[in-house]
Amino acid sequence: MKRDLLIVRSFFRKYYEELGDTIYVRNPSEREFMFMTFDGKVRRHFTFKDAKSLREGLVREAPRHAYYSVSKYRDPSAPMEEKGPISSDLLFDIDATELEGCGQEDIWVCERCGAYGHGDKPKKCPKCGGQDVKLLHWLDEKCMIAAKNELKKLINLLREDLGIKEEDMILSYTGNRGFHLRVVSEKYSSLSKDARRELALYVIGSGADVRLWFRKIGALYVFDPPSGQAKRAMQNLFTIKASENLKRKVSDMIKGKPTRLSSRELSLISSLISKSLQEVSPKIDWMVTMDTSRFTRIPNSLHGKTGFRALLLTPSDIDEFDPFRASPIPITEEITLKVRYPVPKFRIHRNLFGPYSEGERLSLPANAAIFLILSGRAEIL
Amino acid sequence: MEERLLLLLPFSEAAKNIVKEQGLSLEDLAYDPLLRDARELAKYKLMAAIAGRVHVPRYENALLTIYSYIIAKAVAAYLGRFVLNRLAEHEAKRFMIITENLSMDDLIYVAKEAFSLEVRISGDNVVVEVPDYLEASTRIGGAKWRIINRKISKGFVQLPIDDFRRMLSELVRARVLTSVPEVSSLPKPLEEMASQISLMLKEKVSRKSKRGKVKDFPPCIKQIMEKLRRGENLPHQARFALTTFLLKVGWSEDQIVDLFRNSPDFNEKIARYQVHHIASKGYSPPKCETMRGWGLCPGECGRRYLTEGLKYEEGSPDS
Numbered sequence: 001m002k003r004d005l006l007i008v009r010s011f012f013r014k015y016y017e018e019l020g021d022t023i024y025v026r027n028p029s030e031r032e033f034m035f036m037t038f039d040g041k042v043r044r045h046f047t048f049k050d051a052k053s054l055r056e057g058l059v060r061e062a063p064r065h066a067y068y069s070v071s072k073y074r075d076p077s078a079p080m081e082e083k084g085p086i087s088s089d090l091l092f093d094i095d096a097t098e099l100e101g102c103g104q105e106d107i108w109v110c111e112r113c114g115a116y117g118h119g120d121k122p123k124k125c126p127k128c129g130g131q132d133v134k135l136l137h138w139l140d141e142k143c144m145i146a147a148k149n150e151l152k153k154l155i156n157l158l159r160e161d162l163g164i165k166e167e168d169m170i171l172s173y174t175g176n177r178g179f180h181l182r183v184v185s186e187k188y189s190s191l192s193k194d195a196r197r198e199l200a201l202y203v204i205g206s207g208a209d210v211r212l213w214f215r216k217i218g219a220l221y222v223f224d225p226p227s228g229q230a231k232r233a234m235q236n237l238f239t240i241k242a243s244e245n246l247k248r249k250v251s252d253m254i255k256g257k258p259t260r261l262s263s264r265e266l267s268l269i270s271s272l273i274s275k276s277l278q279e280v281s282p283k284i285d286w287m288v289t290m291d292t293s294r295f296t297r298i299p300n301s302l303h304g305k306t307g308f309r310a311l312l313l314t315p316s317d318i319d320e321f322d323p324f325r326a327s328p329i330p331i332t333e334e335i336t337l338k339v340r341y342p343v344p345k346f347r348i349h350r351n352l353f354g355p356y357s358e359g360e361r362l363s364l365p366a367n368a369a370i371f372l373i374l375s376g377r378a379e380i381l
Numbered sequence: 382m383e384e385r386l387l388l389l390l391p392f393s394e395a396a397k398n399i400v401k402e403q404g405l406s407l408e409d410l411a412y413d414p415l416l417r418d419a420r421e422l423a424k425y426k427l428m429a430a431i432a433g434r435v436h437v438p439r440y441e442n443a444l445l446t447i448y449s450y451i452i453a454k455a456v457a458a459y460l461g462r463f464v465l466n467r468l469a470e471h472e473a474k475r476f477m478i479i480t481e482n483l484s485m486d487d488l489i490y491v492a493k494e495a496f497s498l499e500v501r502i503s504g505d506n507v508v509v510e511v512p513d514y515l516e517a518s519t520r521i522g523g524a525k526w527r528i529i530n531r532k533i534s535k536g537f538v539q540l541p542i543d544d545f546r547r548m549l550s551e552l553v554r555a556r557v558l559t560s561v562p563e564v565s566s567l568p569k570p571l572e573e574m575a576s577q578i579s580l581m582l583k584e585k586v587s588r589k590s591k592r593g594k595v596k597d598f599p600p601c602i603k604q605i606m607e608k609l610r611r612g613e614n615l616p617h618q619a620r621f622a623l624t625t626f627l628l629k630v631g632w633s634e635d636q637i638v639d640l641f642r643n644s645p646d647f648n649e650k651i652a653r654y655q656v657h658h659i660a661s662k663g664y665s666p667p668k669c670e671t672m673r674g675w676g677l678c679p680g681e682c683g684r685r686y687l688t689e690g691l692k693y694e695e696g697s698p699d700s
Contacts, residue, residue: 162511163536187512195515197676202528206674209524226532286673 004373004380005038005064007335011366012302013062015329020055022300028054030072030086034295035063036304047076054298064304067295070182080293087190088292089170090183092154092203093285096147097137097177105138105344109376116341136376138344139177139306141324148318151179154282155315157203158183161228166315172296173323175303175310180296193290200289205229205281210270220258221266233277240272302329307370325349328367335369337362337378346371386491387443389479391450392472392556393495400447410452411568420570422449427456427464427578430471431585433647437478454557456575459564463643464578466612469557470645473550480546488546496552506532506539509548514538517551519676522616554614585642600679601672602626609643618667618675620644624659625666634660 016023025031028051034044043061048054058066069076070091074084096102108121112130121135151171158164158181168185183189191199201207208230215224225231237250250269253259261269288294297303297310308327324347343356348368356362361381364372372378387396410416422438422445429436430453450472457464480488485502492498492509501508511533518526525531525544532539540548567575595603605619615623620641627637634656641652672678 160535161533163534187510191512192516192519194519194676195512198515198519198528199511201674201676205529207524207527208529209527212525212530227529228534229529 007380008307008370008373009038009062009064011307011329011331011370012064013059014331015302016055016058016062019300019330020059023055023058023298024051024300025054025068025298027072028068030074030076032069032071032073032076032083032295033057033298034067034069035061036065037061038064038304045077045079058298058301066298066301068298070294070296071292085292087186089296090188090191090196090199091288091294091296092181092183092200092282093178093288094147094150094154094181094283095178095285096140096143098283098285099143099146099150102140102143102146102177103137105140107136107138107341108133109136109341114340134376136341137177137305138375139308139323139346139371141347143177144323147177147179148321150283151181152315152318153280154181154203154284155318157228157282161202162199164188169315171313171315171318172299173308173311173313173321173327174297175301175308175323175327176306179313182296193292196292197286197290200284200286202227202229203282203284203289204286205233205277206286208233208274208277210273213273214266217258219260221253221261222258223253223256229277229281232280233273236276236280237272240276242268242272305374307367307374329370331367331370332365334363335366336381337364337369337372338381339372339378341377343372343377384443386487386494388441388446389476389483389491390495391447392553395494396443396447396450399444400451403444405448407451407455407571408568410448410455411571416448419445419448420452420574422446423452423456424574424577426450426453426471427468427574428581430457430467430645431464431578431581433467433645435471435474435478437475452571452574455562455564456567456571456578458561459567459571459575460579460582463612464582465558465561466614467645469554470614472557473554476550476553477546480549483546485542488542488549492545492549495556496549500545503539506541507545508537508539509545511536511538514540514548516555517548520551520554520614520616521547522618598626598630601677604679605677606640609640612643612645614645616675619677620655621659621664622667622672622675622677624656625664628660629666 028048031047032044033046033048033054034042036042048057071088072086074086076083078084107116107118109116110125110128110130111132111134113125113128115125115127117126121133123133124131125133155166155169155171158169159166164183164185168183170182170184172180174180213223213225213230213234215222223234225234234254237254240247240250242250246265246268249259249261249265250272253269299310299312301310302308303310307329308323309329311327313321328348339356339358339360339362342358343354345352345354346368347353348365348371351365351368353364353368369378369380373380387393387399390396405413410419422441425436425438426449453468454465457468480491483491485507489500489502489507492500498513499510511528514528514531518528528538566572595606598606602623605615605623608615608619609623623640624637627640634653637656638649638652641647641656644652667675669678
């Protein structure tokens with residue numbers, strides 16, 4: 001294991017020793033656990049009999065990432081086919097990486113010659129031709145605001161359309177660029193994989209046939225949006241760019257007035273609605289939702305790419321939630337670093353850092369230093 | 382439960398209790414001379430299932446229906462997944478036929494009794510809970526079955542009565558395919574029935590032409606072909622994707638129609654017309670993104686393929 005990671009790991013261990021009592025998972029003996037270690041190994045198919053032994057396990061291993069299964073099993077340590085699933089929380093994953101305008105501070109770096117640059121990752125290094133080019137992400141405040149917005153859209157949809165109570169939703173910040181939302185109500189926990197897929201497709205606005213959202217009265221059309229998704233897509237049409245004539249017709253239709261439409265107008269409006277639907281749909285990774293063998297982070301465990309805590313949230317926390325204030329590992333002793341790749345401005349708690357340029361040497365509190373080391377932008381001197 | 386409703390639900394708890402009371406074993410069902418009609422009915426059911434027809438006798442009583450169902454299911458379980466899928470399709474279709482004139486109240490009774498659904502009436506519609514709806518609708522193709530095009534609010538879906546019946550028929554299909562008994566051997570008379578059915582099946586399958594290599598196809602297409610091989614009912618989009626893809630890689634219309642013979646609702650005339658229609662229009666195979674949207678992407682290619690088309694090997698399937 002690299003020296004830097006060994007040191008970071010010792011900070012992770014210290015965190016679990018000192019603040020381990022914030023770690024809690026209900027009935028851990030029914031869940032499968034998965035640890036990813038600092039030397040890149042994955043250990044899974046094991047369980048803990050109670051929260052206390054889970055905490056001890058975290059101190060002992062101090063893993064880089066710590067997860068538990070969304071499914072409950074009769075025998076969580078058995079091989080996959082023999083685990084015997086009891087039920088599975090319904091999981092939604094929102095990842096800011098996929099959102100528009102995100103990733104502007106990401107850089108690609110060449111491991112061979114140290115060249116770097118913004119924009120799409122090239123297949124090979126344009127400077128030395130090396131193949132070992134990797135992407136270094138950067139946790140960007142703007143992106144987190146966008147991700148929070150998607151999370152709020154998701155909560156609204158689950159509550160209004162699917163009737164899921166907020167007390168049956170468990171929200172968590174992943175410790176990096178995303179959020180997880182788990183639904184733990186009995187009815188949804190027993191859904192089959194196929195039904196989960198169908199539900200996830202609803203959330204992302206897939207499968208819409210906009211023609212079914214109109215009723216025809218003689219030669220006139222009436223908007224009759226069936227589902228919540230359809231209604232929101234239509235409401236959002238107020239913001240569209242279109243000719244004045246079409247805008248007036250759309251506005252009449254939103255108000256429920258029967259309206260005369262040429263077939264050209266009808267297909268134009270239909271395509272506008274489809275576009276609008278994409279805007280109002282929460283951006284989730286639907287493959288995660290349909291997969292009952294997924295894992296989610298242990299609440300309050302540390303994320304191995306930032307050193308931030310995976311915090312539990314409630315819907316009313318979202319607006320105020322600031323990952324840079326609430327999540328960094330609460331350790332502040334000084335560490336001396338050398339910057340490997342440019343570091344944009346960033347904030348930990350109320351303290352502003354950066355920007356730093358390549359080769360700069362500096363001394364930072366551990367929480368900011370660990371953030372830079374795990375982001376791949378700096379190394380310990 | 383009333384006898385006329387038991388006729389609809391040979392797999393219900395009430396039906397099971399009746400069988401328990403009578404205390405009959407598979408041995409009894411196979412040999413008891415008084416149960417000859419039940420055995421005959423079971424055989425007709427299976428034959429109709431293989432042929433893609435529905436057998437609804439003029440006269441049935443509850444015991445006959447229940448016993449014939451148990452016999453047919455045991456024989457199907459003995460013969461394997463393919464026959465079971467056919468039987469499931471048969472029972473789902475039978476349910477649609479015999480419930481055609483059922484009152485709303487009776488249907489709701491059936492939903493509660495056999496499938497423990499929480500349902501209520503609202504105007505002309507039946508209101509069901511979203512999770513229950515999803516479990517059934519996911520196997521039904523067509524835009525109107527996607528919840529985005531359904532009246533849903535606060536966890537409930539409103540369905541016109543005919544769609545509610547269709548939804549229940551899917552649950553019937555699923556019920557036939559769950560709690561399948563392990564049948565490794567059958568009493569003699571039922572074994573004979575099984576060999577007759579198996580012979581009929583072989584005749585049907587032998588009409589199928591040779592299939593080419595599929596090892597180079599993408600996983601989504603392989604998955605559809607595998608489902609078809611198992612005799613599962615495919616949604617419209619899967620049939621479309623498969624047809625356009627196979628045409629593109631050089632399969633003939635005849636070869637494709639032959640492939641669909643495994644479909645539980647196979648109708649040669651319709652299949653031939655549709656394959657020909659797709660071929661003459663020259664449709665392209667759907668993009669990965671579309672396949673995902675249709676729920677047909679198993680997500681195993683390892684490509685982030687949103688904008689890529691399906692990658693396929695050129696050349697005829699026999700090459």
